[in-house]
Amino acid sequence: MERISVTAKRACLNFALVFAFTSCSDKADQGTKKSDGEAGEKGERVELVTIEGIRRPKGFIVEKLHDIPMTTFGSLISLTFNSKGDLLAGSEKGPLSRIRLNDEGKVEEMEVVRGAPGQVHGILEAFDSLYLVSNEKEGLVRCRDVNDDGVYDQTELLLPLQGEGEHGPHAIILSADGENLVLIAGNHCPTTLETTFSSLPSPGGWIGLLPPDASKIEIIASGLRNAYDVVLNSQGDLFTCDSDAEQDAGLPWYRPPRFIHAVNGADFGWREGPEKWPKHYADSLPPIAELGPSSPAGLVSGHLTHFPKTYRNAIFVLDWTFGTILSVHLKPEGAGYSAKTQIFLSALNMPVTDAAIHSDGSLYFITGGRGAASKLYRIRHETPTEPNKEFRPGSRLREQRLRLESFHRSNPSDRALREAWESLGHADRWVRHAARIALERQPVDGWRTLFEKETNNRSSILASLALARKAPVHRRAALAKLSNLDFESLNEENQLAYLRTFAIASKIKPAPPSELLAIITPQLDDAYPASSDALNMELSRILSRLEPKGFINKTLNLLQTRRSSRAEVDFSILDHNPVYGNRFRRFAESPADPLGLHLAFMASHADAINWRPAQMKRLASWLRQSLKDAPKGTNYHDVINRLSENVENALTPDVRAKLGPRTKSPSSPRILPQGPGRNWTLTAALKATETLSNRNFANGRRTYKAASCADCHIFAGKGKAFGPVLDGLSQRYSRGTILEAIIHPSRTVPETYATSIITTKSGNVFSGRIVSRDKDGLFIAENPFAPNEITRLEQSVIEKEDVSRLSPMPNALLNSLNPDELKDLTAYLLADGKADDSRFIRSN
CATH class of the missing domain: 2.120.10.30 (TolB, C-terminal domain)
Structure with a gap:
């Protein structure tokens, strides 16, 4: 049956549906703290000042140059200068526009570029052409202005x-x-x-x-x-x-x-x-x-600016969600770079999307995206200095990396093989990365003898990794090489590389050679648990498959005795979008334990016949406590809950009785709109909500539930994550954009939440949101109001996949509301669910 999950080769406590419960996007660290202080080559202290609501380093001038008319030009998402010194700006739904600047660098005129397609994400003027990445044309377009009159006469879709x-x-x-x-x-x-x-x-x-x-x-x-x-x-x-x-x-x-x-x-x-x-x-x-x-968008390099030397080696990163521009200060290190990150510019309600550097060294940037209003700004320094354009040669290690990378694109050769092999054991990770890929491009017969004779630990492991990645036929030889190494004697970096290599090399059908596993497994078992989180993550991942005696007990002991670390979070960044940032604030206050959850998963993989009742009770108890500590309304909470349910369903009745009943949140009665409703058009809804003063907070909150919003969305930390998170709406979208998204949900469907249509080889059709995939198949949730009901489809039964242009969100959700309900709901959304917002009567 196509609806039945893949059959397990052995009974175990966990189910793949636990993984399916999460979205098919991504997340173990909570991020790093961005400094307001030290940055640059010598760690100069950068003082930030706030002028007219925009925070920036002292000495910088920030000017708003233009408010972009939304109806004509749309919401801008891409920006560049052309050879004439004009700005070209792309819109997510609108046309390509040209912004002409006067001699002072200020806006003189803005117009639609004729002859060019719209919905432009990428813009480049090169090779006597204008290249556009256009959603309207569904690909890479080349435009040419034959008469040099500003109108593009030739348009060609180069690459769909x-x-x-x-x-x-x-x-x-x-x-x-x-x-x-x-x-x-x-x-x-x-x-x-x-x-x-x-x-x-x-x-x-x-x-x-x-x-x-x-x-x-x-x-x-x-x-x-x-x-x-x-x-x-x-x-x-x-x-x-x-x-x-x-x-x-x-x-x-x-x-x-x-x-x-x-x-x-x-x-x-x-x-x-x-x-x-x-x-x-x-x-x-x-x-x-x-x-x-953060939500990184546009990038520009500081070496093109006329900013102080501190910023010449920086890359400026525009963060759309929190309205910041970060400066990532690069420092050459070995064959690559290290970096320090600091806040360069920030402001409330400033969703920055892209930037470009003017020939005078000033930085122009725009706001917009997802229907947000667009503005054009300029940043310049009060004492601009032209950069030193003398070429600085790279380090010897960088040159070595680049030479090795040239072998990635060339035909196999003796020189490529020789240099790659000599660099496999290099101390620099970036050099040996380039060397391993160069080695993978060479025929195995050319380096088989070198492989067999190699005695250096790091070179042996990296060569085994390259061999295992090449093809399954080589994996036995890679395992044999690993079996000759003493795992305990390796440093941590080499141990992690060994474990990664083993994970790939042991994927041999029908099974890896038992005589090699008999050598390797005891070494890994002796090393577990280890002194680092990374090693424990990989050792538990591998040992859960090999399952030596004592693995379950070791994992449970580690789970209950280890200390989880509290991630450092920059609260000043979260305050720029306080509601949207609340998700990370909750994790800072109630830290997640990603390694603990990983260990719980790995323990649950163990064969059910190896579990003792007391061990099962220990795992179930740990999951219950973790569930209690986990922030509600997050995937983290939901995944723990699903794993906890699966583990407890596997308990014997007497163990379940000793554990006690699971606590469940009491179900609330269904709230219905008061009505009478009407057929709300966008025009009518906009007119009805023009004035939002003296609104009723309690009725807005009630209407939010009555309109079924909470059935699919998380807002103010509550609800379900089937649809986009609504936190921070007012800082990202206008009232018109919000109402349009509710009344006409199919006009813009975020790709993460699009409806997929899966047709199987037997002709069955499944329609819903793909919540997770793996190499063997996928999980699909067909009912948006019951996101926990998930169906497993194996890849072998799938004939084709399509994406519907229709939103899973119903069109007429507002039609059951009366005018006061619509007004109070709109105010509630724009207030980010805060009762003290000025739109509400204080007594509410």
Whole structure:
């Protein structure tokens, strides 16, 4: 039967549905604190001052240059300068616009660009052409102005690209050598033509190198979730920021927003749900900075500005959610970089989207996105200084990395093999990453003898990793090499690489060789538990499969005796969007325990016949306490609850009796609208809600429940996470945008919440939201009002997948409301659920 979950090979306490309960986005750290103080090469103290509500470093001037008319130009999301010094701005739903500046750099005129498509995420003027990443045209478009009159006479769709919207194709820039294009795309945008990979293909978002005619794509880096922009620093190195899925904060697979050095061949490990790679995996690379709660959008490099020297090596990151511009100060370190992050600019209600550097060294930026009003600003320094444009040679290790990366794109050769092998054991992670990928590009027969004779621990492990990744046929040899190493004698970095290699190499059908497991398993069992969280995560992951005697007891002891760390959260950032940031504030006040939850999962994987009643009671008790401590209204809470239910359902009656009954929240009676209702059009709703004073808070809160909003949305920390989180609405959207989204929900459907239509090979059709995937199949929730009812579909039975353009949200939710209910509900949403808002009568 297609509805039945995959049959387990052995009985165990947990179920895959626990993972399915989370969204198919992403999250283990809570982020890093952004400094208001030290940054720069010498750690200079930067004093921030607030003028007209905008906080910025002392000495900087911030000017609002223009309020963008929404009806004509839409909500702006992309920005760049053309060769004439005009600004070109793309809108999420509207046209491409041109902003002409006068000699003082202020707005002289704004107009729609004729002949160019709209809904533009990426803009680049190069090769006598204008390149646009356009959702309207569903791909990369090349426009040409033959007469140089500002009207584009020729428009050509060079590269069709799927995944329109927020997780589709995004920015485009010129490559460092000026000869190619660099395009970045989100995790809903598969490549559509001849594609070459430096490393093994991976899912998720990608960064590609394209010739000017976009006839092919060479993947530079992959395994991203939804990186929006990409930028080059003064050295020509490539950087991007990847986004998170904040609803999964606290879960073992949560990955905070991250600033990434996008080197050639990198796989940054984004996968669906719990399949995501942690940053310690040896075949991936870590971020050089974790940004904490944020929604990274546009990026620009400080080396093009006329700002003080402190900012010349910085990348400016625009954070849409919290209205901040961060400066990420880069410092060359080995073959890569280290970084310090600080707040450069911040303000309330300022959803920044993109920026561009003027020829005079000032920084222009825009606000907008998701229907928010757009404004144009300029930042300049009161004493501008031109940058030193002398070329600074990179470090020896950087040059070594670049030379190794050149072998990723070239044909196999003796030189490539020799240099790759010599660099496998290098102390620098970025060098050996490039070396391993270069080795994977060489035929195995050419390095089999080197592999067999290698005695260096690190080189042996990395070569085994390369061999195991090449093909399953080589995995026995990789396991044999690992069996010759003494795990206890390895340092932690090499132990983690060993465990990652074992995890891949042991995937041998029908089973890995027992004689090799007999050598390796006792070593890993002796090392568990270890002294670090990363080692315990990987050892428990592997030992839950091997299940040596005592694994359950060791894991339960570790679970109950370890101390979880409290993540450092920058509360000043959360205050910029206090309601939306409340999710992270709750985790700061009631810290999540991602490793503890991971250990609970791994223990529950153990074969049921190996559990004793007392052990089952210990696990159930730990889950109950964790559930009590977990912030409600979060996926973290819901996942613990689902695992707790599954574990307790497996208890014997006598153990369940000793544990006592589970506490359940009392169900509330259904609240209905008072009415009488009417057919609310957008025009009528906007007119009715023009004035929102002396409104009734209690009635607004009641109407929110009566209109079924709480059945699908989290708001003010309560509700269900089937639809988008509504916290912070007033700081992100206008009243008109909110009402339009309710009355016409299908006009804009966030891709994360789109309805998927799955057709099976037998002709059955399933329609709903895909909440999780793994390599063998997916989980789909078909009823938006019962998100816990989840169906498992195996990949083998799926014929095709489509995405509906219709929202799962019903159209007529407001039609049962009377005018006062509509007004009070609108006020309640705009007030972010706060009774002390000025829209409400004080007595309410």
